[in-house]
Amino acid sequence: MALIAQGLRFLLVGALLIAVDTLLFIGLTALTIDARLANLVSRLCGAALGFLLHGGFTFADEQDPPLWSRAFLRYAILWLGLTAFGALTLGAIAHAMGLRAAWAAKAPLEALLAVASFLLMRRWVFRR
Numbered sequence: 001m002a003l004i005a006q007g008l009r010f011l012l013v014g015a016l017l018i019a020v021d022t023l024l025f026i027g028l029t030a031l032t033i034d035a036r037l038a039n040l041v042s043r044l045c046g047a048a049l050g051f052l053l054h055g056g057f058t059f060a061d062e063q064d065p066p067l068w069s070r071a072f073l074r075y076a077i078l079w080l081g082l083t084a085f086g087a088l089t090l091g092a093i094a095h096a097m098g099l100r101a102a103w104a105a106k107a108p109l110e111a112l113l114a115v116a117s118f119l120l121m122r123r124w125v126f127r128r
Contacts, residue, residue, distance in 0.1 A: 006122060009058040013050065014114045021046040022107050035094040035102050039087045047079045059126035074125040082113050 021042045028038035055071060086109055094102035 003122075006058060007118070010054070010114075010118050010121075013053045013058050014118075017046045017050050017053075018107055018110050018114070020049065021110060025106050026103055029099060029103070034091075035099065036087045036091040039090050039106075040083060043079070043083045043086065047075075047083075051075050054121060055126060059121065071126050075121075078117065078120050078125055082117060086110065086113055 024042035024045055025035075025038050028041060029035055033041075051072070055068060055075075089109060090102050090106060093105050
């Protein structure tokens with residue numbers, strides 16, 4: 001039952017984070033900021049919000065307070081890896097197919113990264 005509840009909370013928070021990330025990415029690139037840098041900035045903003053929401057809501061345990069200090073390092077490592085992959089992918093798409101293609105690829109790419117993120121957060125980042 002915990003898996004289903006966590007999965008639903010993850011989807012709810014994830015939808016919000018994808019929207020924030022994607023809108024920031026589009027806004028920054030529309031201001032002529034390079035797609036790689038825009039992706040880094042938008043993901044950094046999403047990561048800060050995501051750490052707080054996932055730690056305090058998605059993977060929260062009523063009997064145990066959030067494990068902020070232990071989880072933060074693992075969260076940062078996970079975020080850096082996923083961000084590097086996303087930035088390189090979007091940069092390659094923008095270079096090969098143009099900015100509009102990168103815009104179109106942003107949300108689906110982040111959705112795929114979210115699946116990996118959920119599994120790794122559940123098993124590694126916010127483990128108890």
